[in-house]
Amino acid sequence: MQHRNINRRHFIKSVLLGSSAIALSTRVGLKAAGALENTSVIVVGAGIAGLGAADMLRKNGARVTILEAKPHIGGRLLTDWSLGAPFEVGAGWIHGPSSDNPTKQLADAVGASYVVTEDENAWYFDPEGYEYDDDEFERIVSSWEGVLDYIDSNYEENDPRSLLQAIKDYRPDYLNDPGIMWAFSAFTEFSKGGAIEKLSAPLFNWDSAFDGADVVVTSGYDELLKPLAQGLDIKLSHDVTVIDYDNDDKVIVKTDKGSFEADYCICSVPLGVLKAGKMKFSPELSGDYKLSIEKLGFGSVTKLALKFDKPFWDIETQYFGAATEPKGRWNYWLNYRTFSDENILLGLSVGDYALEADRMSDEEMVEDALEVLRNIWEDDVTDPIEVLATHWSTDPFTLGAYTFPQPGNRKSDFDDLSDPIANRLYLAGEHTIFDYAGTTHGAYMTGLRAAEYIIDEVS
Numbered sequence: 001m002q003h004r005n006i007n008r009r010h011f012i013k014s015v016l017l018g019s020s021a022i023a024l025s026t027r028v029g030l031k032a033a034g035a036l037e038n039t040s041v042i043v044v045g046a047g048i049a050g051l052g053a054a055d056m057l058r059k060n061g062a063r064v065t066i067l068e069a070k071p072h073i074g075g076r077l078l079t080d081w082s083l084g085a086p087f088e089v090g091a092g093w094i095h096g097p098s099s100d101n102p103t104k105q106l107a108d109a110v111g112a113s114y115v116v117t118e119d120e121n122a123w124y125f126d127p128e129g130y131e132y133d134d135d136e137f138e139r140i141v142s143s144w145e146g147v148l149d150y151i152d153s154n155y156e157e158n159d160p161r162s163l164l165q166a167i168k169d170y171r172p173d174y175l176n177d178p179g180i181m182w183a184f185s186a187f188t189e190f191s192k193g194g195a196i197e198k199l200s201a202p203l204f205n206w207d208s209a210f211d212g213a214d215v216v217v218t219s220g221y222d223e224l225l226k227p228l229a230q231g232l233d234i235k236l237s238h239d240v241t242v243i244d245y246d247n248d249d250k251v252i253v254k255t256d257k258g259s260f261e262a263d264y265c266i267c268s269v270p271l272g273v274l275k276a277g278k279m280k281f282s283p284e285l286s287g288d289y290k291l292s293i294e295k296l297g298f299g300s301v302t303k304l305a306l307k308f309d310k311p312f313w314d315i316e317t318q319y320f321g322a323a324t325e326p327k328g329r330w331n332y333w334l335n336y337r338t339f340s341d342e343n344i345l346l347g348l349s350v351g352d353y354a355l356e357a358d359r360m361s362d363e364e365m366v367e368d369a370l371e372v373l374r375n376i377w378e379d380d381v382t383d384p385i386e387v388l389a390t391h392w393s394t395d396p397f398t399l400g401a402y403t404f405p406q407p408g409n410r411k412s413d414f415d416d417l418s419d420p421i422a423n424r425l426y427l428a429g430e431h432t433i434f435d436y437a438g439t440t441h442g443a444y445m446t447g448l449r450a451a452e453y454i455i456d457e458v459s
């Protein structure tokens, strides 16, 4: 989730940049019907980027095979209904659900239902578990915004300082203010998927967004993938180990279940998988790609859904924020009663604490999170009757949540990853688009872009 609606600058940017985003999302259409009918393509990864690419290529007549390591499609877009309400394992919100947002278009096409989540409908608690009053909360938010304004006015795009350093330079006293540090964690670390110590001060906030208040998809987010996947040749539980793109105009893709051959390949595995280097490219990717893969940041966000017999919290309030120690520890909670009948609180750990939480067992995670809730609701907190937890940074086919700019990164570290490799291999995925990294719409747009490269190459 990204609290982009709380940040007025994103609104302004979305108005300015919306038109180019529309162009990118819609310009890829059908060329001459069957233009690719003698062309074969292997797509590695069945997330929204891979499925979007495959769908577009198939519509243009190509023979497409998707190789997916997991036993299901969706990647970081996956809904679990076992608690009786949609638990979004990865993406939870459509950010900026305006009519030109391509994810919103896909969701509308399957008749999805939505609920707007409102940052204003929230209670915020200090480290002792007492609620912040309105004036104090206003001070916290305006201090947080003050730092963003300071960076905007004083930093160049290539400034190598981290966000933490920027806070130190501007107002070192903020580092000892638990409320302000909570805002940096709950808003910024959550939004960007990385700790403030590791975020590039100028770049973390200079991406783009579509217009509109964020929504959750109450009919289940992953439904929107179904039309993309329908009728495609998707080979699940196929772990790709080597992509060999130097073979007499063919690409040979090796998996744990045998080899596949095609004219072109789109590789949409997450940045974490590329960083780990377990999947090999032959020949190796050139230095620029390797450097960007190494330099870009990839953190985690941990989700924990606790289902209770009955609510001990105010069921009308959408969010609860908690200024916890250490920074990032279960500091934001979404109340499912505001859009379902289930007594579920969804807790989030972010920043470097998410990496710690990911390594906990589910039992340890629940104990850790209950301690935070008991600090607020004391003895009213009961034991949960059901639990779901995520561990994205230890998931071997993801190894993190989403991509963020580190100090010293350039926007081009993201965008140049999509440059065609030997006019045969194309990287796609949320890590290949600076403006919309870390979102489902960004990932989808990169899939369409990779498909377009192939269409242009063949035509």
Ligand SMILES: Cc1cc2nc3c(=O)[nH]c(=O)nc-3n(C[C@H](O)[C@H](O)[C@H](O)COP(=O)(O)OP(=O)(O)OC[C@H]3O[C@@H](n4cnc5c(N)ncnc54)[C@H](O)[C@@H]3O)c2cc1C
Pocket (backbone or CB within 6 Å): 001, 002, 044, 045, 046, 047, 048, 049, 050, 067, 068, 069, 070, 073, 074, 075, 076, 077, 089, 090, 091, 092, 093, 094, 095, 238, 239, 240, 241, 268, 269, 270, 273, 279, 301, 302, 303, 392, 396, 397, 398, 400, 401, 402, 428, 429, 430, 431, 437, 438, 439, 440, 441, 443
């Ligand atoms: C906790 C969390 C919260 C998020 N919240 C939001 C949100 O609220 N809103 C939003 O818009 N976005 C959100 N995102 C980001 C969004 O989910 C991603 O940007 C998007 O889904 C990425 O899609 P993708 O196709 O690039 O990658 P993925 O969905 O990760 O797809 C890549 C696929 O490659 C497969 N793969 C990996 N290795 C191999 C291999 N060796 N062989 C074959 N296949 C392989 C993977 O299994 C996976 O299915 C969130 C992500 C996370 C993790």
